[in-house]
Each structure stands twice: as structure tokens, then as C-alpha cells.
Amino acid sequence: MVNESLIARCLREEPRAQHELYRALYPQMMSICSRYERNKQDAVARMNQGFLKILNGLSKRKPEVPFELWTRRIMINTVIDDHRAQQQRKASETLDAPLESSTLAEVNDYLHHMEADAFAVLLERVPEMSRRVFNLFAIDGYPHQEIAQMLGISEGTSKWHVSHARQVLQNALARMASSTATTATP
Numbered sequence: 001m002v003n004e005s006l007i008a009r010c011l012r013e014e015p016r017a018q019h020e021l022y023r024a025l026y027p028q029m030m031s032i033c034s035r036y037e038r039n040k041q042d043a044v045a046r047m048n049q050g051f052l053k054i055l056n057g058l059s060k061r062k063p064e065v066p067f068e069l070w071t072r073r074i075m076i077n078t079v080i081d082d083h084r085a086q087q088q089r090k091a092s093e094t095l096d097a098p099l100e101s102s103t104l105a106e107v108n109d110y111l112h113h114m115e116a117d118a119f120a121v122l123l124e125r126v127p128e129m130s131r132r133v134f135n136l137f138a139i140d141g142y143p144h145q146e147i148a149q150m151l152g153i154s155e156g157t158s159k160w161h162v163s164h165a166r167q168v169l170q171n172a173l174a175r176m177a178s179s180t181a182t183t184a185t186p
Contacts, residue, residue, distance in 0.1 A: 002067055011058050022051055028068065029075050035135050036079040038124050050078035076140060080150050083132055125172050126165045133158050134165035 002024050009017030029047045037043040053074050061070055123131060133151065136142040137158070142150070144158040151158070 007058060007067065010055060018055060021055075025051065025054070025071055028072065032072065032075045033079060034120065035123070035139060036083075036132055038128070038131075046079050046082055047075070049082070050075040053078060076136070077150075080132075080136075083129075084152065122169060122172055122176075126168045130161040130165040130168065133161035137162045138165075 002021065006017055006021055006024070010021050026047075029050060030043065033043040033046040033050070034040070037046055050071075054071050057074065061067070123134075126134060129151075133147055133153075136147045136150070137144065144155045144162075147153075147158045148155045153161075
């Protein structure tokens with residue numbers, strides 16, 4: 001548990017306190033970074049970068065801002081900053097065909113039974129930029145205008161990436177649901 005005493009000890013740069021803070025924040029930080037990074041090593045690297053930013057920014061933190069929200073924002077910004085640094089390389093993306101309405105019903109049924117970890121694995125199928133925008137919008141709750149500013153894209157592009165991510169996820173879910181239905185039928 002993070003308390004003001006632990007934060008004060010970290011401000012005094014006590015190594016044990018910093019380690020204790022790292023252990024306390026690890027689950028939240030890793031969860032955020034894993035949603036944005038496909039590779040576990042990249043997620044750990046982003047998490048460590050973010051943690052250093054947290055330690056270096058402790059003295060600038062406003063006490064009225066809840067600590068967990070402040071650290072969450074730093075972690076998300078760290079991932080976005082890394083994305084900006086790597087924005088030159090672009091992967092080619094292809095659009096899949098739209099789904100039929102009967103397939104959407106299978107997808108919705110399959111989602112009811114899906115675990116969070118399975119969804120994280122499924123999210124890895126979404127192209128990198130669309131996954132980042134989808135995470136910011138659908139999971140972290142950022143509006144398209146703010147996403148556009150953070151990533152240096154237009155609002156329309158942000159909306160397209162969310163739509164594209166949903167389409168990729170729906171197609172993947174449809175394939176999974178139909179293969180599950182096929183194997184379940186005697």
C-alpha cells in the first residue's frame with residue numbers, strides 16, 4: 001500500500017523505500033504497459049522508464065491529486081512518448097471484410113465467456129497504432145480530441161483506428177467463436 005510516509009521516504013531517496021514503492025506499483029504499471037506493448041520486454045522497459053519518471057517527479061506532484069491516478073497518467077504518457085519516438089516506422093495494415101449480423105451474435109456470445117487475459121492476447125492481433133488508440137479510447141477513457149493531440153494525429157484518424165481495432169477484434173472473435181462452436185458440436 002502506498003502511503004504518504006512511503007512517498008516521503010522516496011523523496012529522501014531511500015533505496016528501500018523506492019524498492020517498496022516499485023513493488024507496490026508493479027501490478028498497476030505492468031498492466032498498463034502490457035496493454036500497449038505486444039512484447040513483454042518492451043512492456044517491462046516502458047514500465048521501468050515510467051517508474052523512473054515517477055521517482056523523479058515525486059517532488060513536483062500536487063498532493064491533492066490521488067497518487068494512483070498520478071502514477072497511472074505518467075505510465076500512459078510514458079508509453080505514448082515512446083510511441084512518438086518510434087512513429088517514423090509504419091506497418092502496412094489491411095482491412096478485413098465486414099462481418100455479417102449472424103456472426104456478430106456469435107461474437108457477443110463468445111465475449112460473455114471470455115477472460116480478461118484472453119482479451120489481452122486477442123488485443124495483440126490489432127496493429128500497433130490501432131491498439132494504442134483503442135486502449136486510450138476504450139480502456140483508459142480518453143476522448144478522441146485528447147488522443148489526437150497526444151499522438152499527433154487528427155480526431156478522424158483516431159476514430160478510424162478505434163473502428164479498425166474493433167473490426168479486427170470482431171473478426172478474430174468471430175473466427176474463435178465459430179471454431180469453438182464447431183468443436184463443441186458432436
